[in-house]
Amino acid sequence: MIRVESLTKHYGNVTAVEDVSFKIDRGEIVGFLGPNGAGKTTTMRILTCFMPASSGHATVAGYDVFKQSLDVRRHIGYLPENVPLYTEMTVTAYLKYIAKIKGVPRAQRGSRIDQVLESCGLPHMRRRIIGHLSKGYRQRVGLAQALVHDPDVLIMDEPTSGLDPRQRIEIRELIRELGEEHTVILSTHILPEASMTCERILVIHQGKMVGDLRLEDGQVTSMEIANRVEQNLNTLHLEVDQPSDEFRLRLDQIPHLLEVHEMGRSADGTHVFEVDYQQGHDIRAEVANTAVTSGVGLLELRRISQSLEEIFLQLTSGDSPGVLEEGLRE
């Protein structure tokens, strides 16, 4: 349904998305998980034809997002993070307008609108002016807008942000129902959120995709994700007491080792290195051996990504302290 190949997007000198590739099949509910600024929104905006990528390819429902953008837009329902509402219109008038520009034939417009009002729990709000609705209802109107032309693919950017726990649960249930007929992509920076709604999680960090996990039984902890993601990583954190030139030379000779970065001294005076190696080749044993035989005083050796630790700290802490507990209770 969706194919993305080495997508890259630069804003001036800043790289927002770098070499992201994935494939999503029909009927999947996929979550983009990553901290704020990871590139989730940018990826979604490229998929929805809001902005073009700097390089790479993407197809949605078989259409190219760059060359056949109007066809793609017909097959996509998009709920941006800032729900795009004309606050002075009534719910029905708004949906009617959206249905028109999304190309819903006149004869079906009425019944489509009734249907989405029903599935988004809005029938009693239809005559209200959008500006007078609460945040939760606005979110539903936004969702109704994304659904009104019965798209194959539904793309939602942070659909539950800013909602209270009650509303969050309702929206989540709604998304799960929608996932039965539609291909759904949603983004979130809160792990429990993703693990409760999605069948599959794509972890995005600093513009790169660092993990692609299928969740068989619905629930994962951040540690599990961290572990599974870490298998894709290829950096070692190395701390030694007294490094020597000989040690550096011998390190460089380890096969599959790419580069050694000197990180300077840590707070307690030890020397810290970061060692990049080729993916799929575990060089920990050899690095440890080298350190021991060179007599530099091996203090610590572990696979890392410091940045990933940061992510997962953020992922688990979430928006509000209540989110995690709420997730665990369910």
Added chain:
Amino acid sequence: MKNIFAICAKEIQTYFVSPVAYIALVTFLLGSGCFFTYFYFIPASRFQYEGSATFQPASYYMAWLFVLVLPLITMRLFAEEKRLRTIELLMTSPVTDTQVVVGKYLASLVLLGILVLGSFFYPFYVMLYGNPDPGPIAAGYIGLLLLGAAILSIGLLLSSMSSNQLVAALTSIITIFLLWLIGFASQTPGTLGKVFGSLSLMEHYQDFTRGIITSTDTVYFLSIILVCLYLTVKSVESAKWR
């Protein structure tokens, strides 16, 4: 075409649920009413046009009102979409940028039509009690519509460049004002004067109020409209490339 009408209809609807359309309408009718009264009923000024039953001064000053009133109509069109982020919705819907621009422009033209229609009262009044020459009045109205359409296109362009309605309105007023005032510089002797004159909204509009419709003036207004609409499409497009 269907998309253009859908967007146009929505914009017209929005005009009348917000006070802006009414403010524009009232300001214009009140202002033109004042000018009308001044030129036809106040003895001191009537002297100048005594017996001529002309509509020329009224249509000249109506155009002045356009400079202030029409930017109120266009300021919302793109700036508000950007502020509410609904532009994201439009740009991800199966409509082209050109359809969006044309739809919005048509909506503003409809409002212009309503303004101008409201002012028909004045020439009608003149005809009731005098015997004016209908030619110059008709030409004046054609000129007024062309001028209005050109001003709206400038306003639309500037609205697409800002996410703040007030900024959009003020930049439009300043731009239009400059294009209007540059006409006074046509008094400069030599080629420079001619250049200023041919750039000026005022110079081209004045011919119409005298009852003269020339192709130069018509082409001038139409090209302003086309260039501004083209640039608006480009400006909307360019937002995606940033």
